[in-house]
Amino acid sequence: MQRTLTRRTTLLVAVTALGLSACGSESSNQPAPGGKVAITVTGQPPSSQAIERKIFDADVAEFEKLNPDIDIVPHEGFMDPKTFSAKLAGGQLEDVYYVYFTDPANIIARRQAADITEHIKDMAVVKQLQPALLDIFKDRGGKIYGLPTANYSMGLLYNRTLFTKAGLDPDKPPTSWDQVRDAAKKISALGNGTIGFADLSKNNQGGWHLVTWAYAMGSQIARQEGEKWTADFNNAKVKQALQLLKDMRWTDNSMGEKQLLEATDVQRLMGAGQLGMYLGAPDNVPVLVKEFKGKYDDYGVAALPGSGTLLGGEGYMINPKASPEKIKAGLKWIDWKYLDPNRIEQRINQYLAEQQPIGLPAIPTPDIYTGDTRAKQAELKTKYANVPEKNFAAYLEGNTRLKGNLEPPNAQQVYAVLDNVMQGVLTNKDANIDQLLSDAEAKVNSALAQVK
Structure with missing residues (x-):
């Protein structure tokens, strides 16, 4: 099912x-x-x-x-x-x-x-x-x-056809975030509205993906001490992820102009052959084929670069x-x-x-x-x-080395807060990552305080 x-x-x-x-x-x-x-x-x-x-x-x-x-x-x-x-x-x-x-x-x-x-x-x-x-x-x-x-x-879903057009080997998807950034630039350079990498940032889906980024970078979102939960994402690892997104969005221009995306937006772009990569699980692939007229041969899924996944x-x-x-x-x-x-x-x-x-x-x-x-x-x-x-194959093989992490407590409330962080980075060229994370930390701690 x-x-x-x-x-x-x-x-x-x-x-x-x-x-x-x-x-x-x-x-x-x-x-x-x-x-x-x-x-x-x-x-x-x-x-x-x-x-x-x-x-x-x-x-x-x-x-x-x-x-x-x-x-x-x-x-x-x-x-x-x-x-x-x-x-x-x-x-x-x-x-x-x-x-x-x-x-x-x-x-x-x-x-x-x-x-x-x-x-x-x-x-x-x-x-x-x-x-x-x-x-x-x-x-x-x-x-x-x-x-x-x-x-x-969660893995890295990518368009094999666009990889080939951009001179990338579709059988060797990125295994580091630097390689993801490089591939996104090359795919965007194809022109005709092609976007190298896209991410979500509204309806709690941006927060959900930021949690995925945190796990990939080796961070947690919340830690438990006794019966109490505390936010645990305002750190260098998550800042690195957000800086990468910010650089891809504003320095490389490889994420497209349109932001505030949700799942159906990136699926539609991928199904239309206009998007190179996004974070997603393999069960996205049938959706791309059945609902957005894609072809199974066009898609691949790799494990997330880094040390963990959602x-x-x-x-x-x-x-x-x-x-x-x-x-x-x-x-x-x-x-x-x-x-x-x-x-x-x-x-x-x-x-x-x-x-x-x-x-x-x-x-x-x-x-x-x-x-x-x-x-x-x-x-x-x-x-x-x-x-x-x-x-x-890269997804199955790569996942054997990744630590699997469950969603944080009060996940939907946490995601709603973290949406704002993703939106800030992707819609504001001058976004202050430190300030965004500090503001989010206080609000997530309030959400975690409700966990019994």
């Missing part, structure tokens, strides 16, 4: 804003007709995503056929910040519910998820999941409250009021639908039947495994690839 850059930035949820207790969440534990266990589950794609919806509904039917004692009641949608808190308070939370990686820590602290530690002891796939991803769903005592089902990390993803948790029978049924659904290594080839074939891309990182099977399962997944994706896998 694809998560586009646009969807991710508009639906990321800061659950720290939910001042709710577990007692507000109820799960109907009445048996379904015929002795079945009925469970409500989120994650059914909207009807506008016809292919994903078709595959999901087919999976529900197949699962119920294989498990006649379980009745899946799918609910459309994923994690909607406009309704999630109300559902929790009103007792309408599903038995199995979707979360972003930013959510579990606060959900666990507020006892809004069931402890599944004992229930998953015999679930073989758990031992094949990346430990760092499983840790996201653990409390400080090591108990487990959910399972990861997909992840992504790690994100999703998983599922169980209603804390669910009965043991519902927990068992819910975990069986999560395992079969999202995790089962024996279904990797089936899932690939489902996408092939719908003429969907195979060979992109994380699509249609998530890169969440280790060991034999990961090797099997890679072998199958190569076997069935219908897009050029080599275009993403």
Whole structure:
């Protein structure tokens, strides 16, 4: 199931804003007709995503056929910040519910998820999941409250055709920020409105990208001391990133005149063949092809230069009021639908039947495994690839050396503040980076003070 850059930035949820207790969440534990266990589950794609919806509904039917004692009641949608808190308070939370990686820590602290530690002891796939991803769903005592089902990390998305035109080797994308700057200048020199590099700066997306820059440079955004969080980005590493952006924008003129961009703006430019590079995850590529008339052969994704990247993803948790029978049924659904290594080839074939891309990182099977399962997944994706896998080799190889960092607490509030920093650098030639960061630091500390 694809998560586009646009969807991710508009639906990321800061659950720290939910001042709710577990007692507000109820799960109907009445048996379904015929002795079945009925469970409500989120994650059914909207009807506008016809292919994903078709595959999901087919999976529900197949699962119920294989498990006649379980009745899946799918609910459309994923994690909607406009309704999630109300559902929790009103007792309408599903038995199995979707979360972003930013959510579990606060959900666990507020006892809004069931402890599944004992229930998953015999679930073989758990031992094949990346430990760092499983840790996201653990409390400080090591108990487990959910399972990861997909992840992504930010990379450098680039136009291979423009690289070739600019005399750059598309099979050797930049591995340092100096090389990114040099490539952006050469691509901009092609003329005809071509832009070497673009970045986002509004609707919280600029702040989201500044966090990515900070991680790439080896900085954090916030640090925790005991129970208190403090801003940790007003430093030389983040200043270096902002100075680079400022130089590219105003000295090199390689970022174009139009600023205050958001996701769809850079995707439109890239799809039209007018943009050389931007920060993004591989799931942007199908968007460029399907929505902006691009071609898979034209795009590549490399790992971010530097020492770190922004790690994100999703998983599922169980209603804390669910009965043991519902927990068992819910975990069986999560395992079969999202995790089962024996279904990797089936899932690939489902996408092939719908003429969907195979060979992109994380699509249609998530890169969440280790060991034999990961090797099997890679072998199958190569076997069935219908897009050029080599275009993403630098991303997969490079990510092995990068530290993955989660989003900061109260992410959306932090992003809103950091938008102003990005806007200042990209719209004001005389912007004072020190002052922008100092102002932002005070406001981010206020946002972090609300973290409980």
